[in-house]
Amino acid sequence: MREQLLAAEKVKAIDWRDGALHLLDQRVLPFEETWHRYDSAAGVAEAIRQMVVRGAPAIGIAAAYGVVLGARARLAAGGDWRAALEADFRVLAESRPTAVNLFWALDRMRERLERLADEEEVLAALEAEAVGIHDSDREANLTMAQLGVELIRRHDAKAQKLLTHCNTGALATGGFGTALGVIRAAHVAGLVERVFADETRPWLQGARLTAWELVNEGIPASLNADAAAAHLMKTEGISWVIVGADRITANGDVANKIGTYQLAVNAMHHGVRFMVVAPSSTIDMSLASGDDIPIEERDGRELLEVGGKRVAAEVDAVNPVFDVTPADLIDAIVTEKGVVERPDAEKMAQLMCRKRLH
Ligand code: MRU
Numbered sequence: 111m112r113e114q115l116l117a118a119e120k121v122k123a124i125d126w127r128d129g130a131l132h133l134l135d136q137r138v139l140p141f142e143e144t145w146h147r148y149d150s151a152a153g154v155a156e157a158i159r160q161m162v163v164r165g166a167p168a169i170g171i172a173a174a175y176g177v178v179l180g181a182r183a184r185l186a187a188g189g190d191w192r193a194a195l196e197a198d199f200r201v202l203a204e205s206r207p208t209a210v211n212l213f214w215a216l217d218r219m220r221e222r223l224e225r226l227a228d229e230e231e232v233l234a235a236l237e238a239e240a241v242g243i244h245d246s247d248r249e250a251n252l253t254m255a256q257l258g259v260e261l262i263r264r265h266d267a268k269a270q271k272l273l274t275h276c277n278t279g280a281l282a283t284g285g286f287g288t289a290l291g292v293i294r295a296a297h298v299a300g301l302v303e304r305v306f307a308d309e310t311r312p313w314l315q316g317a318r319l320t321a322w323e324l325v326n327e328g329i330p331a332s333l334n335a336d337a338a339a340a341h342l343m344k345t346e347g348i349s350w351v352i353v354g355a356d357r358i359t360a361n362g363d364v365a366n367k368i369g370t371y372q373l374a375v376n377a378m379h380h381g382v383r384f385m386v387v388a389p390s391s392t393i394d395m396s397l398a399s400g401d402d403i404p405i406e407e408r409d410g411r412e413l414l415e416v417g418g419k420r421v422a423a424e425v426d427a428v429n430p431v432f433d434v435t436p437a438d439l440i441d442a443i444v445t446e447k448g449v450v451e452r453p454d455a456e457k458m459a460q461l462m463c464r465k466r467l468h
Pocket of ligand 1: 164165167209276278279282283288289313315356366367431
């Protein structure tokens with residue numbers, strides 16, 4: 111199956127070439143395919159903040175390349191370049207708060223930097239580390255896709271209806287996708303009758319990005335309002351809700367795009383299985399539970415306006431853009447280290463002791 115999955119890897123949103131980071135602008139998809147070139151850490155941080163690049167793994171990969179760009183400029187400026195580079199780490203870390211992959215990638219870059227004594231080696235070593243982060247995310251996607259398909263097949267080997275939320279595909283990751291990677295692989299394996307994609311208000315990642323990826327690959331799909339999900343679970347015979355994650359804590363709680371929690375509650379009520387697909391770089395064992403996860407709150411205008419035009423009455427808006435699904439609503443967390451069914455603190459700790467499966 112690996113070869114078939116690699117053949118399906120068509121979309122690329124992060125490209126490191128000619129000593130610069132090139133990002134496909136996700137704000138204007140699906141209408142325009144516009145690439146921007148970044149050659150500074152501050153530029154990459156701004157791209158993350160402005161949502162040019164998004165999705166937890168993609169943000170982490172972009173930040174790693176941002177460190178390479180920062181180091182290049184600081185070394186060229188001379189003086190105490192290591193101290194100056196701290197400002198780049200800081201600006202990158204402050205770009206978005208919830209997806210832990212950002213902090214995980216910055217920590218990995220810092221650890222690599224701290225092991226480097228010879229100034230001559232710094233740039234090549236940091237670049238290799240960033241490329242390694244990118245490549246290993248791509249590999250993790252392939253492993254998770256295969257594990258997710260095995261899980262689906264173990265419960266039912268016929269083509270079935272799946273529901274997903276937000277974007278977790280090639281645009282949001284280094285390669286094939288997390289939840290959407292499992293869905294892609296399930297399609298290759300003949301296990302998909304139809305995918306229901308939540309539109310994912312207010313940024314419409316489902317309508318703009320997931321729908322675009324699904325249609326490009328000829329996967330039978332339809333778009334639905336977020337509020338239609340419970341009705342579809344009741345009437346359509348959906349067997350799995352499959353989502354990604356932005357941060358998973360030591361007890362198996364999962365932060366993901368706002369609306370995920372209500373999907374999990376509804377899935378439990380309707381007997382629909384609930385799968386979370388995320389690389390181990392999304393697991394934050396330093397936090398005991400989801401209550402400790404910083405939840406990004408964005409400008410209320412994202413709700414009050416559509417396409418820059420006000421659609422709401424004169425009222426304040428509350429706009430948390432992630433929520434936390436408690437572990438006891440989750441059937442399985444699929445990672446590149448393996449699958450945790452009915453997650454809890456003990457099983458998460460065991461998972462993190464394992465090696466990657468590829
Ligand atoms: O705000 P965004 O667009 O960065 O949010 C993206 C999501 O929440 C994804 O569902 C999540 O990162 C899963 S990872 C592929």
